Amino acid sequence: MHPEVNRRHSKEYLMEPPNASVLEVFENQHPHRDYTIEIVCPEFTSVCPKTGQPDFGTLTIAYTPDVMCVELKSLKLYLQAFRNEGIFYEHVTNRILDELVALLSPRSMRVTAAFTPRGGISTTVTAVHEIAR
DSSP, rough: OOOOOOOOOOOOOOOOOOOGGOOOOOSSTTSOOOOOEEEEEEEEEEEOTTTTOOEEEEEEEEOOOOOEEHHHHHHHHHHHOOOOOEEEEHHHHHHHHHHHHHHHHOSSEEEEEEEEEETTTTEEEEEEEEOOO
């Protein structure tokens, strides 16, 4: 392929580190009712900080909103930013919970990260936030 064509049609994608500031919210239209929003990300990826190997898993976020709900496209972009992040299973699960709780102040939230087996061992980490009523 001619170098000029290659230059005009190439695009470089740079992954920014995860940053909760990309998350957007919208107003809960039913704040008078307790209901659950469950979001499943079956292609969650991060990097093992010890081995440098990719970690794959399914991330499930379930929450009962109070005043605000998370906008899904911004959540997708936030979660995708973990793709190149060196972070342990336990830390990434709790970090996502902490950052979403800080943003939304939900009545309750549970983040479950079920990682695919590595060396014959699978790991599931669940972090929970509940407010006393």
